[in-house]
Amino acid sequence: MSLQSSANEPAIELVGIDKKFGAVHANKNINLSVGKGSIHGIIGENGAGKSTLMSILYGFYHADEGEIRIQGKPVTIRDSQAAIAAGIGMVHQHFMLVENFTVLENVMLGAEGGQLLAKGVAGARKELKRLEKDYGLEVDPDAVIEELPVGSQQRVEILKALYRGAEILILDEPTGVLTPAEADHLFRILQVLRDQGKTIILITHKLREIMAITDTVSVMRRGEMVATRKTAETTVAELAELMVGRRVLLRVEKGDANPGPVLLSVKNLTVKDGRGVTMVDDVSFDVRAGEIVGIAGVAGNGQSELLEALAGIRKPVSGEILIDGKPVEAADPALLRQLGLAHIPEDRHHMGLVLKFEEYENSILGYHHDPRYGHGAMLDLDAIRRQAEEQIEKYDIRPPNPRLKTANFSGGNQQKIVVAREIERDPKMLLIGQPTRGVDIGAIEFIHRRIIEMRDAGKAVLLVSVELDEIRSLSDRILVMFAGKVVGEKSADADEQTLGLMMAGIAA
């Protein structure tokens, strides 16, 4: 299994890494060797142990057994400082940046070089210039982070790692938050870094990215490293099978839609965001029973605000939302739930779940007044835990423990908790935002099937996703949003290019 991943000497080697969290065996005897100056991909389902392994490498956790060797020398990584000292840099999925600091200030943070800033600032600015030039990482050092697009923020994270002298760069799901163009830009940067001799470990769910950019790839499944391949010698289908241990459908199979009467109707809806900027501009459409309407668009073109307005979270400025032909009177999520509208929100960390709660407590979020979960003022904990256990069983949520803190579930399993809660209510209408963001292939397939089942059961489904593949494979009709307006409607078989041009606001 310790197939040398490159002809070069290994930059980093993991030998027999083993880690348990109580009964959960997160990493089982992991062996990995990544050659210097190569891009190595690690793929696996959520909960397969990728993040644990990288956390061990970065000093967040300590392995129970095993050894880490860097440039051939065994090292002990007690904490992130030790990891940085060993030349390991990490770019987290959720950025670790001070939002109201400038790029330069963020890069210097923790490496200011003395009590007075002036000298350090000058040095850092010079070093930043050099790094930008060497690696093509153009970012304005005086820009404030919160004003930068996500892609640039990520480049700042990479700059931070390089500034601290990282030779080995770990990127955890780096493209999850990026537009396709930004992702391409990132890949070009990674290639430059590799050509300059840096070693890159890329953790991702997306097989396309693995194929596009890595030199070698390792597959993890249920805590084990099941295979390592040269990327050129493998295929998407093989990797997908290795990941889940069975063949997966990359495209969802579904029959024709049988659209019924209009259940959800939007008329001339206009929504502004917190800053008073118009995000949804005079939008009208219908969703019928038994169909999936997909909303395609580059992130930030008003889809999020549209979804929030429909769910009652954000009050529209003007326009109407009709359910069963009757106007919805108030922007009130509780009222909308009573009318049969379920909502899988885009942001499961801040909306769909309370991460500090135990799993079973989240299984009733929004539905806690249901008489099934307790009469009068009281909650019936037995009933709640029973139905939580049923959902865990039915949706294969792992680990199957309703008393576990929700934050301790992996991303895909967290999403399953939300999906289970919303779908098991048997709603009439379902709003879905980014159903599979940060979710592994096995869970994607599972969630997609559930969505199709909802449609076939005669529910009205509105799907918002920045993954065009997802929109195309699930939707019966596709609406394209650009700059707050619906710029066109296409059938499900519209080709990617046409949709892409519409999403870019070029053609209607």
Next chain:
Amino acid sequence: MSTASVPLPAWINYGVIPLLNLILAFFFSGLVVWAIGENPFEALNFLIQGALGRGDAIGFTLFYATSFIFTGLSVAVAFHAGLFNIGSEGQAYVGGLGAALVALSLDHYVPWYVTMPFAVIGAALFGAAWAFIPAWLQAKRGSHIVITTIMFNFIGAALMVYLLVNVFIVPGKMAPETRTFLAGGQLPKLDWLMALFGMKLGPAPFNVSFIIALVMCYLVWLLIWRTKLGYEMRTLGVSPTAAIYAGIPYVRTVIIAMLISGGLAGMMSLNAVMGASARLQVEFVAGAGFVGIAVSLMGRSHPVGIIFAALLFGILYQGGADLSFEMPNITRDMIVVIQGLVIFFAGALEYMLRPAMVRLYQTATGK
């Protein structure tokens, strides 16, 4: 950073770590005592003897603890809803008005056990009323509850002094206080409870409100962890955005949480006003509202933790008073320093020992 997410068993989290914090606090207090030229071990002995050595000492300790349980619960309930209620002091003070009005109106006519339920309601209503305006301002206007509740402590104090000096004062007397309640307006002492353990209560004002406090502990536990309202409060407290998503009404939940919090603070007056002095006096709260913040923090906002933390502060109050009597070098102010060290180590530095404990635990269990 690396150890914060590692779960520790409850007996370490809630047993070993608080105990070590306490030992550290006493160690540094000992250094302070030693520095002013007294024997720290002797001082500790006086403190413990003074708080727990005799029946009446225990009675005083439990009397103080009773007040701290009420105010600790008050702070905890608001805290679960994400609100930092600094106003328990003022709410307890105004709550005293409710208790006193009930006692003054009923004590001529009925025995204490008839007065008591009305007094509980009166104290809670007045305390809640005093919390209502800050709650409304927070919920509707976004005025920060910390600021408004602090302000209301001052307003409450001024109001009570005005009422006691100009309205309730007994004609011809100099002291700003109401008349003494008759037996029908007093809460009887729990001397029988002490007698069960073979101890004499003596002059200590340990009274029935202790039992009311324990009942409230149970009711608060029920509220927070077993009711829909408690679920909504906790959701709001931990994740306001998830609360919006779940359709939990912000204004209603904030106001109700603060009303309950204020009501619990108000009930503290049952102990001081009806249980101890049998009249409403100025400044009767004497800082119990602020101690409630420390008690809630140390008790991790859980009723059981609050009982233990309230007992600890009861010991410090009563034992401290005795200590400064026995060792004149150790003034009341020194006692406050010791209390401050306990709050510092047990509350504010709660997480100081945690990383070391995690390492120790991991080594010991071989993980």
